[in-house]
Amino acid sequence: MRVSFLGLGVMGYPMAGHLARAGHGVTVYNRTAARAEAWVTEHGGRRAMTPAEAAQDADVVLTCVGNDDDLRQVMLEGGALAAMRPGALYVDHTTVSAAIARELAAARGDVLVVDAPVSGGQAGAEKGALTIMCGGSPEAFAAAEPVLAAYARRVGHMGPAGSGQLTKMVNQIAIAGVLEGLAEAVHFALAAGLDAGSVFDVIGKGAAQSWQMDNRALTMAKGTFDFGFAVDWMRKDLGLVLDEAKRMGISLPATALVDQFYGDVQAMGGRRQDTSSLVRRFRG
Amino acid sequence: MRVSFLGLGVMGYPMAGHLARAGHGVTVYNRTAARAEAWVTEHGGRRAMTPAEAAQDADVVLTCVGNDDDLRQVMLEGGALAAMRPGALYVDHTTVSAAIARELAAARGDVLVVDAPVSGGQAGAEKGALTIMCGGSPEAFAAAEPVLAAYARRVGHMGPAGSGQLTKMVNQIAIAGVLEGLAEAVHFALAAGLDAGSVFDVIGKGAAQSWQMDNRALTMAKGTFDFGFAVDWMRKDLGLVLDEAKRMGISLPATALVDQFYGDVQAMGGRRQDTSSLVRRFRG
Numbered sequence: 001m002r003v004s005f006l007g008l009g010v011m012g013y014p015m016a017g018h019l020a021r022a023g024h025g026v027t028v029y030n031r032t033a034a035r036a037e038a039w040v041t042e043h044g045g046r047r048a049m050t051p052a053e054a055a056q057d058a059d060v061v062l063t064c065v066g067n068d069d070d071l072r073q074v075m076l077e078g079g080a081l082a083a084m085r086p087g088a089l090y091v092d093h094t095t096v097s098a099a100i101a102r103e104l105a106a107a108r109g110d111v112l113v114v115d116a117p118v119s120g121g122q123a124g125a126e127k128g129a130l131t132i133m134c135g136g137s138p139e140a141f142a143a144a145e146p147v148l149a150a151y152a153r154r155v156g157h158m159g160p161a162g163s164g165q166l167t168k169m170v171n172q173i174a175i176a177g178v179l180e181g182l183a184e185a186v187h188f189a190l191a192a193g194l195d196a197g198s199v200f201d202v203i204g205k206g207a208a209q210s211w212q213m214d215n216r217a218l219t220m221a222k223g224t225f226d227f228g229f230a231v232d233w234m235r236k237d238l239g240l241v242l243d244e245a246k247r248m249g250i251s252l253p254a255t256a257l258v259d260q261f262y263g264d265v266q267a268m269g270g271r272r273q274d275t276s277s278l279v280r281r282f283r284g
Numbered sequence: 285m286r287v288s289f290l291g292l293g294v295m296g297y298p299m300a301g302h303l304a305r306a307g308h309g310v311t312v313y314n315r316t317a318a319r320a321e322a323w324v325t326e327h328g329g330r331r332a333m334t335p336a337e338a339a340q341d342a343d344v345v346l347t348c349v350g351n352d353d354d355l356r357q358v359m360l361e362g363g364a365l366a367a368m369r370p371g372a373l374y375v376d377h378t379t380v381s382a383a384i385a386r387e388l389a390a391a392r393g394d395v396l397v398v399d400a401p402v403s404g405g406q407a408g409a410e411k412g413a414l415t416i417m418c419g420g421s422p423e424a425f426a427a428a429e430p431v432l433a434a435y436a437r438r439v440g441h442m443g444p445a446g447s448g449q450l451t452k453m454v455n456q457i458a459i460a461g462v463l464e465g466l467a468e469a470v471h472f473a474l475a476a477g478l479d480a481g482s483v484f485d486v487i488g489k490g491a492a493q494s495w496q497m498d499n500r501a502l503t504m505a506k507g508t509f510d511f512g513f514a515v516d517w518m519r520k521d522l523g524l525v526l527d528e529a530k531r532m533g534i535s536l537p538a539t540a541l542v543d544q545f546y547g548d549v550q551a552m553g554g555r556r557q558d559t560s561s562l563v564r565r566f567r568g
Contacts, residue, residue, distance in 0.1 A: 098476075119490045131490050156486030158478060166476040167483050170469045174492040177465010180538045185458040188525070191532045192382075192450040194442060199451050202440030206403045206415050207513070208458040210494035229491070241472070248475045250566070253545075254464040254538055261537075282534070 002027070003147070004058040006051055006074055008035050011093065011118065012064035014126045015151050017043050019062075022150040029054040051078035058084065060147055064093040067236060068100045075104060086110040089143045093118055093132075097240055098162035098169075099247075101135060105161035112140035115161060116148065117168035121229050129153040133171075135163030169244060172237045175275070176258040178210045183279040186220045190283070196221035216276040223283065228274030235262045286311070287431070288342040290335055290358055292319050295377065295402065296348035298410045299435050301327050303346075306434040313338040313358075335362035342368070344431055348377040351520060352384045359388060370394040373427045377402055377416075381524050382446035382453075383531075385419060389445035396424035399445060400432065401452035405513050413437040417455075419447030453528060456521045459559070460542040462494045467563040470504045474567070480505035500560040507567065512558030519546045 001024050005016035008030040016039060020026045026045040030036040036047045048054035051074045055061045061084055065071050071094050075081045081104065084090060089112045092104065101115035114136035124130045128151040134141050141157040148155050158167045185208075189199050200217040203209075219225070238259040245252050261281050268284075270277045285308050289300035292314040300323060304310045310329040314320040320331045332338035335358045339345045345368055349355050355378050359365045365388065368374060373396045376388065385399035398420035408414040412435040418425050425441040432439050442451045469492075473483050484501040487493075503509070522543040529536045545565050552568075554561045 119487070119492075121491075131486060133486055154486055154489065156482060158482055158486070163476075163478060166473075166478055167486065170473045170476075170478070170483050171487040171490070171492045173472055174465045174469040174487070174494070174497065177468060177538075178462050178492065178494055181458045181461010181465070184461060184536045184539050185454045187534060188457055188529060188532075188536065189450075189454045191534050192447075192453075192528075194447060194450055194454070198440055198442055199454050202415060202417055202438055202442070202451065203403065203455040203458070205438065206455070207405075207495050208403075208455045208462065210458070210462055210496075211491050212494075213458065244476075245472060248472075250471060250475050252468045252472065254461075254541060255468050257538060257541065 001025070001059040001147070002057055003060045003062065004029065004048065004054040006030075006054055006061065006063045006080065007065040007094070008039050009064060009066075010122045011125045013039060015064060015093070018128045018151040019147070020045055027054050027058065051075070051080035052083040055080035056083040056085070058088060060089045060091065062091045062093060066094070068096045070094070071096055071100060076107070081108055081111070084108065084111050088112070089140065089147070090114070091116050091144050091147070095168055095237055095240065096165060098165045098244060101162040101165045105136065112137070112143050113161065114140045114144045115164040116144065117164055119168065119171055120153070124153070125151065132156070133158055133164040133167035135159055135161050135165065165240075166244070169237070169241045172234070172241055173252060173255050175212070176238060176255050178212045179275055179278050180254065180258045180261065182210065182212050182217060183220065183282065186217060186279050187282040190221060212276065216274075220276050220279045225270065225273035225277040225280070228276065230272050231262050231265050231275060231277060232271045234275045235259065235266065238262065285309070285343040285431070286341060287344045287346065288313065288332065288338040290314075290338055290345065290347045290364065291349040291378070292323050293348065293350075294406045295409045297323060299348060299377070302412045302435040303431070304329055311338050311342065335359070335364035336367040339364035340367040340369070342372060344373045344375065346375045346377060350378070352380045354378070355380055355384060360391070365392055365395070368392065368395050372396070373424065373431070374398070375400050375428050375431065379452055379521055379524065380449060382449040382528060385446040385449045389420065396421070396427050397445065398424045398428045399448040400428065401448055403452065403455055404437070408437070409435065416440070417442055417448040417451035419443055419445050419449065449524075450528070453521070453525045456518070456525055457536060457539050459496070460522060460539050462496045463559055463562050464538065464542045464545065466494065466496050466501060467504065467566065470501060470563050471566040474505060496560070500558075504560050504563045509554065509557035509561040509564075512560065514556050515546055515549050515559060515561060516555045518559045519543065519550065522546065
């Protein structure tokens with residue numbers, strides 16, 4: 001199939017690579033042209049000069065950009081959605097608002113549209129082991145699923161347009177609570193003079209267990225954060241969550257608190273550090 | 285060995301049973317005599333009329349009572365610690381303050397003392413699969429370990445007297461954060477019209493995963509809480525945590541918030557419900 005991938009960041013670059021390796025003819029577009037050049041040098045395929053040029057002949061268009069504004073710029077102002085041929089498939093991997101996901105799905109009734117935010121981070125993108133949460137019509141999801149297989153470990157159809165984004169928000173809410181609890185647990189353990197390795201070894205198989213405890217408790221205790229998912233991105237995601245919660249008329253008190261705490265970590269210079277740097281509020 | 289077990293609640297009753305099955309001669313004491321009678325009818329052994337009578341001839345004395353006051357009443361006012369023979373071992377399984385654990389350890393220099401709170405709940409006690417976090421001298425821990433093997437899946441020596449209690453507190457802090465994040469995640473998912481089963485299936489293997497998500501997300505979505513670890517006990521434990529944090533001069537903002545939220549759940553009639561009933565604050 002003719003596949004166009006727009007947005008070659010730390011996620012999009014390896015994801016587009018997996019599509020090329022899966023045998024698709026891949027056209028790429030990136031705002032910073034040098035990165036698109038590098039991709040074409042590495043994987044072959046073709047570089048488009050504009051989003052609309054990338055979209056116009058494609059069977060499938062995929063985006064993985066920064067936020068709602070970037071997506072609006074590429075797909076609407078940049079003309080990529082309007083340029084797509086009738087019957088083609090559009091998949092967005094950016095974590096954005098449910099509102100823009102619904103807006104894009106409604107904008108072209110003759111294009112299949114799927115909102116498909118991912119989790120698994122840069123490592124998951126590179127290994128082709130992402131979890132992908134999809135929103136859209138059954139027809140759109142059915143068209144997307146075999147394409148996404150190039151870099152997915154799990155793909156779920158969560159409901160109509162916007163449901164992929166809403167599911168990603170559920171994921172981030174759960175992570176925020178786990179990480180704050182773990183940050184306070186690490187802080188308490190160290191303040192009490194306990195050995196973190198022994199503590200998390202003994203409690204790490206029971207009711208307190210989490211992926212974050214398995215993978216981050218000891219690095220939090222050591223104070224190393226130069227890996228993983230950046231605080232700036234988490235704060236962007238929590239902003240989407242809190243906007244959506246306000247729109248729905250519900251309160252998320254701990255999520256709101258953790259969002260503020262990430263503001264403290266940003267002010268401490270932690271913008272590019274892993275989300276586990278939440279513990280720096282306590283330990284510096 | 286001659287073993288005396290004081291406190292035959294939902295935890296202590298089956299734990300004492302495991303000690304009898306392991307071949308120890310077990311004497312039991314319980315404030316409500318009928319329960320001790322029932323235990324002796326089921327397991328054999330002997331019933332003592334007072335804590336001191338239970339303690340006086342024992343090689344090992346174990347307690348599993350309600351709180352600091354209960355423990356003080358049984359071991360100090362009730363005379364059990366004073367009645368123990370020199371060189372005997374005393375193990376406390378109650379979740380209590382680190383302060384009383386240290387006080388009991390210091391009260392008799394000629395008795396080996398271990399603070400040994402457990403996790404794993406009633407099911408863990410019945411199956412003999414508890415996690416036991418121990419504080420005390422190396423000699424005391426070495427004496428306790430083979431006795432605890434009767435009902436332990438994991439036993440850790442966490443440091444000097446009080447360290448078992450401090451480790452249990454770390455466990456409860458981590459759980460509080462996980463559960464609040466999960467409660468908000470479930471609340472958001474349902475408010476957004478998502479199917480909870482699909483959501484937690486797709487996100488349940490990634491960075492948001494936790495034991496609580498694996499075991500409680502769907503029951504939270506359904507609103508069933510008639511099992512597990514009761515809110516009243518969790519609130520007791522969080523009270524110990526927050527007292528200790530104040531003593532250490534550290535803040536635990538999310539833990540303090542969750543403690544207050546459990547106050548709401550208690551007021552809603554959730555005192556005996558599982559800790560996952562935290563979601564009732566949002567959903568009634």
